[in-house]
Amino acid sequence: MVSMTGLLWRSCRKGNHMWSTSGPRGVRRTAAALLAISALALAGCAGQGGTNAGGSDRKLTVWIMEGTNPDARPFFDELSTAFRTQTGATLDVQFVPWASAHDKFVTSIAGGTTPDVAEVGTTWTGEFGAAGALVDLAPRVQQAGLSDGLVKGLTEAGTVGTALYGMPWYAGVRSIVYRTDVFTEAGVTPPTTWDELVTAGQKIKAARPDLIPFPIAGDNEYGVYPFVWGAGGQIATQNGGAWTSALDSPQARQGIEFYADLALKHGLSTPAAATWKETDLRDAFTKGQAAMIISGSWTPKSILESAPELQGKVGAFPIPGPSGGLAGSFLGGSHLSIFEGSKNQDLAWQLVQLMSTGDFAAKWGAESSFFPGTTALLQQAAQSSDPLVAPFAKQMVEAGRSVPVTPLYGQVQGKKTIPAMMSAILNGTPVDQATSTAATEMNKIFAGGA
Amino acid sequence: MRASSLGKGLGVAGLLLFTLFPVYLMVVTAFNGRANAGSRSLWPEDWTFRNFTFVVGEGGFGRYLTNSLLVALGTVLAGALLAxxxxxxxxxxxxxxxxxxxxxxxxxxxxxxxxxxxxxxxxxxxxxxxxxxxxxxxxxxxxxxxxxxxxxxxxxxxxxxxxxxxxxxxxxxxxxxxxxxxxxxxxxxxxxxxxxxxxxxxxxxxxxxxxxxxxxxxxVAVGLRRFFGQYGTDWGALMAASTLITIPVMVFFVIAQKRLTDGLVAGAVKG
Amino acid sequence: MTGVVTTLRERTRPGRGAATAGPRPGRPRRSASRTARPWLLLAPALIVMGGLLLYPLLRVVLISLQDFGLRQLVSGRTSWVGFDNYAELLGDADLWRTVLPNTVVFAVVAVALTVVVGTLVALLLARLRPLTRGIVTTAIMVAWAVPAVTGTYVWIFLFTPGDGLAVQALDALGLTDAATANPFASRISFYGVATLNVVHHGFPFVALTVLAGLLTVPQEVTEAAIVDGAGAWRRFWSVTFPMLRPVFAVVTVLSTIWDFKVFTQIYLMPGGDGVNRGVLNLGTWSYVESFAQNRYGLGAAIAVLLTVLLLIITVGYLRLLFKEDEL
Known part of the structure; x- marks a missing residue:
């Protein structure tokens, strides 16, 4: 491969040379080279395509979502070494950004270019499994005696009928991350009701006009759910196996309206946030531009890592309910799944086991600040007194919720129904109209005709 | 006549600004060591190659450049022959x-x-x-x-x-x-x-x-998207990678320019 | 792109008839191998184009008549649904309210701007001294050479809400409030940025083509017009433009085709990949339906609609060429 590349490089230089050569002879000579090389170039490319498409027998391609664990590279170096010692096989770990991951999975499933093993977001597992792309892990899990030790919410999300399409790997939940120093300055304490949230935001706005008190990102569906649930609404309801969107219910609308009004009426956000993703929220917080953001249990650590000057100034509190209590927050996470297209499913299962149980699972949880997918490890983590862990643990244990458990919901997410709704509202569409549009769209997908 | 040459001068200046400014901004940001920290200046305080070394090394861009080069070369050679x-x-x-x-x-x-x-x-x-x-x-x-x-x-x-x-x-x-x-x-x-x-x-x-x-x-065109990563956009890396992508095309254009414009214009002027 | 110029040059050049010199047999007809030779020479190119352009074109029409999802793709079974996809497409209010206006209005505005800017630049270039012209031409080449992908990122960078340089500059001019403006949120400003991007990338072709045409206008004609006392504006409309009418027609049609199907520049902008439904155009919509939703049938129907629109424009283009060129 190296020599082939070298050859092509040289031929490229020769090709360039052609431009400066004048006169028929030089041109002819280059033309001869050109013809010969074209064959080589194609052969070179073909060869390369071949090695990647087929994959050698003892190599697994693994897709991991990017950014979950700031120390992911050393972690996977270590994992690769351990796996090679155990099985003699090598790993090709590739990091996929969350934002484009769903589209990439869908396209690769359609194209038959899936990896062997991948981290799959819990809301997608059912969808890909139902499409026939994932291996049913239930028999293997049972055989390995792991059935009872897995976190229930995560196995539920990965189950379609009797098939388990994803091995629980880790779980997380979103709460509100805030700047303790700003709170002190503005004289507020973590809010425990929605009214207090508004008041806190307004006080921060008055005390620190240079900061965005609480940015509302348009392209962040997990920021919307807590307010739908908090107001007593539902995303969708199930009736005899059929799902119906409930986004246009009065409760859901009330919650969404409150959430949007934080930006539109109370001015706690910035219009720029209408196109923000969850990552932009974190970006704004890291740059010291935001006072509170809805953010995952896994983020404080990476925030502090990229902005050491915030050390000691970051805290977290659970998302409150309208008048006390906690608002539900999406209990999300990831499964490890094996693709049907994999030629090495047994080997892949060995890797999944290695990653989701024992030392590597604990290490991943510790490094990524996620909660592990096995009950034993989760209970350990929930006892934590760390102020950047405890609020999240509380939210997860007391108010962890799931989105509708149906493969069709993955399609709803793929269609970006909620972000589209939210960005429309933030851009001025009335809540009633936007929620109706979103509910219609969701129902269309639920109806199967999509 | 005076006014017209002034007008021409202004036209040229405006044109150069419009055509070159985006390219200038791309290159300057690529060399800006603080582009990630939100620096948006026309002249970086902190000149550095770090963005480039990151992009080619950790960013894996060297691989993408090789791939693009192979693909482009194959297309050019096979295309020239068949056409x-x-x-x-x-x-x-x-x-x-x-x-x-x-x-x-x-x-x-x-x-x-x-x-x-x-x-x-x-x-x-x-x-x-x-x-x-x-x-x-x-x-x-x-x-x-x-x-x-x-x-x-x-x-x-x-x-x-x-x-x-x-x-x-x-x-x-x-x-x-x-x-x-x-x-x-x-x-x-x-x-x-x-x-x-x-x-x-x-x-x-x-x-x-x-x-x-x-x-x-x-x-390269797809690889670029990677720098729209999980932690917000890494503008320094993105622009460094963009610069790397743009350079070959530009060199190609400038080297071929004489031939190209000759080809375009020759008949008209000399014919 | 050069090809158009070449053909034009051949056509507009009086006398020497390289272009009008149709193919002439080099030597007396000899054998069957002589008849077969052109086909042998053509075969590789025809096979590649047939297999990768014509056949897929037929295929996309067939797919648009099917319910084509992941299941069909994997199993290879086909399920014909007639014109259901088209019915859904044409019955979708978003098509008429959002997607089609986005596509058409954007194309019209971008093409008009591209052609006007390109022509003005060409007129300017024609008046410059060779050295200056060389420098400016190089600058234009540089703008042309910037790949669409990287160019798009630079424009996004410029217009990033809050701290983008262009947003800051507009703020300084009092035209907008940097703290609250988000150029990517509203349809108009989103496509405004896209238009800047596309015009910046597209005007060099127009400028250089029109320049090549301008240089074919005989000096005497212009001089005669000057003697007649015609001003620059009159001179352009009564002398230059009529002589270069085919050049303008071609650059306009080609720009229209390019701007109609613009994809990359839209898809890469914030919200352009389907999140912001208000900014979808035919190209991005077709892609999102297909590759994010696995609804290849509907995606194909959208693609067919796009192709038909372009075909109508192409017919205009062909008419234009056939009138002048005997091939």
Whole structure:
């Protein structure tokens, strides 16, 4: 491969040379080279395509979502070494950004270019499994005696009928991350009701006009759910196996309206946030531009890592309910799944086991600040007194919720129904109209005709 | 006259600003060590190569550059060969359906390739060339061919037939004539079409995005998206990578410029 | 792109008839191999174009008549649904309210701007001294050479809400409030940025083509017009423009085709990949339906609609060429 590349490089230089050569002879000579090389170039490319498409027998391609664990590279170096010692096989770990991951999975499933093993977001597992792309892990899990030790919410999300399409790997939940120093300055304490949230935001706005008190990102569906649930609404309801969107219910609308009004009426956000993703929220917080953001249990650590000057100034509190209590927050996470297209499913299962149980699972949880997918490890983590862990643990244990458990919901997410709704509202569409549009769209997908 | 030359000066200045400013900003940001920290200056306080070393090293961009280079090179060479042969056929021979072939080439030049992503994806899937550089080469070859044939046809037709006849009179075979008379004379046309094919292949985004699953097979246009990462956009890296992508195309343009503009303008000025 | 110029040059050049010199048999007709030779020469190119352009074109029409999802793709079974996809497409209010206006209005505005800017630049270039012209031409080449992908990122960078340089500059001019403006949120400003991007990338082709045409206008004609006392504006409309009418027609049609199907520049902008439904155009919509939703049938129907629109424009283009060129 190296020599082939070298050859092509040289031929490229020769090709360039052609431009400066004048006169028929030089041109002819280059033309001869050109013809010969074209064959080589194609052969070179073909060869390369071949090695990647087929994959050698003892190599697994693994897709991991990017950014979950700031120390992911050393972690996977270590994992690769351990796996090679155990099985003699090598790993090709590739990091996929969350934002484009769903589209990439869908396209690769359609194209038959899936990896062997991948981290799959819990809301997608059912969808890909139902499409026939994932291996049913239930028999293997049972055989390995792991059935009872897995976190229930995560196995539920990965189950379609009797098939388990994803091995629980880790779980997380979103709460509100805030700047303790700003709170002190503005004289507020973590809010425990929605009214207090508004008041806190307004006080921060008055005390620190240079900061965005609480940015509302348009392209962040997990920021919307807590307010739908908090107001007593539902995303969708199930009736005899059929799902119906409930986004246009009065409760859901009330919650969404409150959430949007934080930006539109109370001015706690910035219009720029209408196109923000969850990552932009974190970006704004890291740059010291935001006072509170809805953010995952896994983020404080990476925030502090990229902005050491915030050390000691970051805290977290659970998302409150309208008048006390906690608002539900999406209990999300990831499964490890094996693709049907994999030629090495047994080997892949060995890797999944290695990653989701024992030392590597604990290490991943510790490094990524996620909660592990096995009950034993989760209970350990929930006892934590760390102020950047405890609020999240509380939210997860007391108010962890799931989105509708149906493969069709993955399609709803793929269609970006909620972000589209939210960005429309933030851009001025009335809540009633936007929620109706979103509910219609969701129902269309639920109806199967999509 | 004074006013008009002032107007011209202003026009030139405005034009240079509009054409070059985005490029300038790209390069300056690429060298800005604080671009990530939100620095948006026209002149970086902190000149550095760090963005470039990050992009090529940890960012894996070296791999993407190699891939793109292979794909572009394959497209250029195969395209030049196929287009030249076809151009000779339509410019030098009179045969049945010749006009139909020409019209067809014209029409398919207008086909929006974006509309073909779906069928080509399915075709590539069944041929097993998804996720391979070869698949992209073949697709780009097809895209650049109609234009290349159409262009080269003009160049071939412009070569006086008398030259060919002289070669035949000297006892040359058709192949020999092609090699020693025609090829050297249409070389400027080949340059023009090669530049076009190179750019088609190097810049293409939709198919590279759709066909490639394994990131080891990414081309530069798709690889760039990686810097829209999980922690907000890494503008320094993004611009450094963009600069790396843009340079070859620019060098290509500038080197070929004389040939290109000669080709464009020669007949007009000297003819 | 050069090809158009070449053909034009051939056509507009009086006298020497390289272009009008149709193919002449080099030597007396000899054998069957002589008849087969052009086809042998054409074969590789025809096979590639047939297999990768014509056949898929047919295929996309067939797919648009099917319910084509992941299941069909994997199993290879087809399920014909007639014109259901088209019915759904044409019955979708978003098509008429959002997607089609986005596509058409954007194309019209971008093409008009591209052609006007390109022509003005060409007129300017024609008046410059060779050295200056060389420098400016190089600058234009640089703008042309910037790949669509990287160019798009630079424009996004410029217009990033809050701290983008262009947003800051507009703020300084009092035209907008940097703290609250988000150029990517509203349809108009989103496509405004896209238009800047596309014009910046597209005007060099127009400028250089028109320049090549301008240089073919005989000096005497212009001089005669000057003697007649015609001003620059009159001179352009009564002398230059009529002589270059085919050049303008071609650059306009080609720009229209390019701007109609613009994909990359839209898809990469914030919200352009389907999140912001208000900014979808035919190209991005077709892609999102297909590759994010696995609804290849509907995606194909959208692609067919796009192709048909372009075909109508192409017919205009062909008419234009056939009138002047005997091929």
């Amino acid at each position: 030249l042969l076809a151009a000779v056929a339509v410019a030098r021979f009179r045969f049945r359906f010749r006009t139909s072939v020409l019209v067809m080439i014209l029409i398919i030049q207008m086909v929006p390739v974006e509309a073909l992503v779906i069928p080509l994806f399915i075709q590539a899937r069944s041929l097993g060339v998804l996720d391979s550089l070869l698949g992209l080469v073949v697709v780009y070859l097809a895209f650049s061919l109609p234009f290349a044939i159409w262009t080269l046809r003009g160049f071939v037709a412009a070569v006086p037939v008398e030259l060919e006849e002289a070669a035949y009179l000297d006892g040359a075979s058709w192949g020999r004539m092609f090699w020693s008379v025609l090829l050297p004379l249409v070389a400027p046309g080949l340059v023009a079409t090669s530049v076009f094919s190179f750019i088609t292949a190097w810049n293409e985004f939709v198919f590279a995005l759709t066909f490639m699953a394994d990131q080891d097979n990414y081309t």
